[in-house]
Amino acid sequence: MILAMNENKILLNSAPMDEFEKAIEKIENTATSRINATPDNASHGLAKLVLTLIELIRKLVEKQAIRRVEGGSLSEDEIERLGETLMKLEMKMEDLKKTFNLTDEDLNLDLGPLGDLM
Amino acid sequence: MEKIIYAIVASNRSHAKLGDLMKGIQGISGSTLYALSFKGISVAVSDFTPSKFTINKGLAIDFARVIEELSQSVTLLPVRFGTFLKSDEIINQLLINHYDSFLKNLHQVENKYEFGLKVLWDYEKCSEEIRVKVASEEVKAADYFSTSTVYTNYLLEKIKKNRLEDALLKHIEQLIEEVSRHLAQINPDCKFKKMVTNNIILDAFFLVKKNKKDEFIKAIEALKQQQADLQFLLTGPWPPYSFVDIAID
Numbered sequence: 001m002i003l004a005m006n007e008n009k010i011l012l013n014s015a016p017m018d019e020f021e022k023a024i025e026k027i028e029n030t031a032t033s034r035i036n037a038t039p040d041n042a043s044h045g046l047a048k049l050v051l052t053l054i055e056l057i058r059k060l061v062e063k064q065a066i067r068r069v070e071g072g073s074l075s076e077d078e079i080e081r082l083g084e085t086l087m088k089l090e091m092k093m094e095d096l097k098k099t100f101n102l103t104d105e106d107l108n109l110d111l112g113p114l115g116d117l118m
Numbered sequence: 119m120e121k122i123i124y125a126i127v128a129s130n131r132s133h134a135k136l137g138d139l140m141k142g143i144q145g146i147s148g149s150t151l152y153a154l155s156f157k158g159i160s161v162a163v164s165d166f167t168p169s170k171f172t173i174n175k176g177l178a179i180d181f182a183r184v185i186e187e188l189s190q191s192v193t194l195l196p197v198r199f200g201t202f203l204k205s206d207e208i209i210n211q212l213l214i215n216h217y218d219s220f221l222k223n224l225h226q227v228e229n230k231y232e233f234g235l236k237v238l239w240d241y242e243k244c245s246e247e248i249r250v251k252v253a254s255e256e257v258k259a260a261d262y263f264s265t266s267t268v269y270t271n272y273l274l275e276k277i278k279k280n281r282l283e284d285a286l287l288k289h290i291e292q293l294i295e296e297v298s299r300h301l302a303q304i305n306p307d308c309k310f311k312k313m314v315t316n317n318i319i320l321d322a323f324f325l326v327k328k329n330k331k332d333e334f335i336k337a338i339e340a341l342k343q344q345q346a347d348l349q350f351l352l353t354g355p356w357p358p359y360s361f362v363d364i365a366i367d
Contacts (some may be wrong), residue, residue, distance in 0.1 A: 010353055011353060011354060012342065012350055012352035013350070013351050014349045014351075015238045015349035016238075062276065063280070065273075066277055069262055069277065070277060076263060076264060076265065079270060080267060080270065083268075083269030083273040086272070086276070087268075087272045
């Protein structure tokens with residue numbers, strides 16, 4: 001819809017356009033990366049997909065862990081170990097992102113009408 | 119050569135009249151648009167050889183132009199750009215297989231326009247206000263742990279971040295309730311996407327009866343007046359891109 005936007009379609013605008021330009025750029029980048037899939041960049045695309053799924057699972061685990069800490073159902077030892085595990089997982093993830101030259105914004109999937117994965 | 123599909127069309131006019139309408143509209147890259155029909159529903163199609171063209175933004179805009187022109191005269195369900203099928207026979211079969219769901223969805227969007235509303239805020243300012251509010255409900259380490267280590271401090275920061283995210287989402291939920299309440303009399307179908315970016319907090323889509331178009335625009339303008347801290351971008355009318363609930367397999 002944004003791709004086809006022209007001035008006749010704008011009925012009310014009190015917003016700076018640069019934010020929308022960023023949103024359009026994001027859509028264009030997604031489309032371009034789909035269109036430009038080649039054997040050379042396929043491994044990078046695969047790494048991006050795998051890391052996105054790992055990051056999703058890591059965030060779900062983190063949310064669940066925080067809920068358990070807040071719920072008061074863990075012992076001091078368990079909390080300590082949980083904190084250590086989550087911290088190391090996050091650091092490992094940062095290393096992997098650097099290795100594959102990916103940013104936080106890259107680690108997402110556009111699920112069309114369902115919105116973004118994260 | 120393949121067939122590119124533009125839209126599913128309610129053809130409650132004769133096939134000849136629909137054909138005349140399509141003759142007046144060019145398909146993408148100058149191709150000839152035509153209709154394949156079954157019991158009052160048609161598919162707008164043209165021949166297309168993907169390997170001869172670069173699939174790019176220009177082609178996508180041209181595709182949207184075809185849907186826009188068709189939507190001026192008929193009720194339709196836009197099809198996602200890049201939907202190719204091998205032959206007219208396969209398309210006819212698709213029409214037969216999905217007939218009931220096409221009919222139901224066409225009825226849902228009949229005589230309606232889609233409008234898009236993007237709502238922006240100043241992320242830094244607004245999130246700071248919410249941060250201050252969350253901080254007033256202070257999260258203390260002592261509530262969860264008796265010792266303070268690098269790991270428990272890490273968890274504490276995560277708890278604080280989690281609470282802030284929950285508060286931001288709650289704030290957006292309240293805005294959605296406010297928008298829905300404000301538009302209750304117009305009663306559009308609505309779809310909302312939250313936190314598209316840090317600054318675009320809400321991307322809303324409305325399906326509005328054609329005779330309520332002006333009333334809807336005025337209602338959004340009035341809503342903007344009430345929400346001085348927020349920025350609005352209202353666009354439309356669009357074909358019902360966000361209200362097609364059919365997956366073609």
